[in-house]
Amino acid sequence: MTPSMKAAMNRGARLAACAGLLAACSLPAAPAAAQQVAASQSGWPRFLGPQGDGVASTASLPAELTADSRRWSVDLPGRGLSGVLVAAGRLVVTCSSGPEQSRLHVVCLDPADGRTLWHRQFRATGRTMCHAKTSVAAATPCTDAGRIYAAFSSNDVVCLDFDGNLLWLRGITSDYANVSNSLGMASSPVATDGTLVLQVENDSESYALGLDGATGANRWKLDRPKAANWTSPAVLRPDLVALQSKTGIDAVRVADGSVAWSYGDGASTIPSSCLHAGVLCVPSHGITALAVEAVAAGAQPKQLWRSNRLSPGTASPIAVGDTVLAISKGDVLTAGSLATGERLWQLRVEGPFTATPVSDGRLVACVSEKGLVQLVDITGAEPKLVSSLDLGDEILASPALADGGLYLRSNTKLYKLGR
């Protein structure tokens, strides 16, 4: 933080008293769209979807992809590899623009036709430097209780409702000056029990934060391993999240940031863990499966199995039914038994892949960096590539699958595929 910024903030603090009185007198009413947001997670409310396993069980992928599958595409105001948020009958996308990617965008669109409903812009208050392949808009936004939470690599976090009303914002690098990563930050936050859980982990000042979902104020701040980390939290229960890092997994209570249990045998800092049927599939020594549903106080989660034959590359593993799926660095989609870790089958798909695949429980959509959407039928004993569609555009963002279709974004466009 610059001295001028400190001075300006001190001035701000002196005004806070009368501002507080103002707030007490005129609290905003719940917005119309926000009131429509049900607690159900039928859309695509965060990275890895409603259950954190990459599956949208209430949606369906098209059985066949053709040119007609492309329902619409619209230009975006900036680049990004953040995924699309689908909730409250709306789409939300983040972007960054400008020569230094210092202009931050949150765009809300109509899923029916891609029409922009509202667009809010912010200026990065933290550093925007990142590797050329990634972007300042790297984290997938999330939602909870009618609020949209959008985080950027500059460590700016904004919270809006679905009508575009700004509810709060934070500049985490303004608060903690060495929270940044010169390669870029990419962890996608999760919101649960009224708390936004944010991993801002890096080589220097490394934290996880629990922010009050209503105001953005710190509920807790947890020191984390001093190491670059691009993984995202997993929601184990409404009151418990799993934080992944190079040291392993820490299960953290959302209420106060205390650690309930830890798995300390190391984990990847790129692909994230997925949760399915009480099993946390951790990218650790291939994949290590932990039974996390009922861990007694003071106990450690039971390790169900470990398989280095299931080794995710950049994309995170997903879990469908009784199967865990991972795309390797060599572009092989591999299925393993969720119960035993036994490898069930392999299928070479056309990569390379950055995007995490998604599934409707029957088909899996794998989207390559070159924009090739590949649908794999996983209902039989052997996988079957049933259809593909070349978008001819670089796709690094994980797709979102919700009732109306499959949503993909590139550095320039947002696409909807569907029947």
Place this chain on the structure above:
Amino acid sequence: MPTFDRRAARRGAVVAAILVAAGLPSLAEEPARLAEQLAAIRAVGREGAGNAAAAAAWRAVVQGDAARIPAVLAAMDGANPLAANWLSAAVDALATGHGPVPLDGLRAFLADVRHDPHARRLAYEMIRDRDRTAADGLIAAMLDDPSGELRRDAVQRAIDAAAGLKKDGRKDEAIAGYRTALVAARDVDQIKAVDSALTGLGESVDLPRQFGFLMHWQVIGPFDNKAGRGFATGYPPEERVDLAAPVAGRDGPVSWKPLVTADAYGMVDLNPAYPAEGGLKEVLAYAFTEYEAAEARDAELRLGCKNAWKIWHNGRLLFGRDEYHRGMKIDQYQLPIRLERGRNTILVKLCQDDQKQEWTKEWQFQLRVCDAAGTALLAVDRPPSPAAPNAEKKP
């Protein structure tokens, strides 16, 4: 000029809050209400302070019509970056579906260069989105604008015009056009583009001078940085710089010695100064220079570095960062300082870690002195840029 009067806003906030609390909101005048709402937004601070009040005020601000956009933009003057973001989002909300945008007011706001540069850019974009021809006319005159974003567009116009002249074979006019663009350019990518074009036309550009890179240094080392502990260890140069006095280094006494870089982008490479097979690892060194300022003024030290580092200006630690080999670029870190008239000292601590990969051998930095807009501030005694007969230009 629409202005934001802080005292009036404070008075307005108190009065309006009391009136609202008393159930008499209609008695609070509209301008006073708006001022009080904007004051609440400007009151946001660190760690979420003031967010709840700002949210309420924001909702009230965007209930109005688009005519209040210039007032909201004016509230960005002197606002902290977080408050500016609240206000920017309010402008976005007001600009859509809240009646006609006041183009005359926006033109007047844009024309007044005393306003916040980012607010003026927003004003320009609202004009541009509604009247591109008018916007083109406005931007053409902004080569020297204090807003970096507006200036950038004007510079691009100048670059494009020069490129057109070059294409038409009008070499001398093209060179003149590129030179005009270079004088105005502040963004690294545009300076590089102009340098490339001028080089192609047989011209040379003094890039170190253009950027204000510091080229002449004294260095001392190596000191121990085993397990990265040296980053937090205060070796003798952090207490006192005596260029004539040897001090204890990692391997015995070490002394200051000159290091002059001839790199076009001011890269100060410590590996040649301390040669070792494979490069020295788990060490650190210090680099020191003096800068003679013509006047006391605000300035910035801008650093590019992929090693862990600390910087002191006139003996005061500005900042440090213990990140290794994640990336480097010009102006990666921007550190505000107050230059003293006359002699200023700059001390850089540069740490190397234990990684062995080829790409982790780099032990270097680039540092320049400029103003907040990126305009080079040259020392009054700055020597000519060192000649680099066969040096490659690398960013």
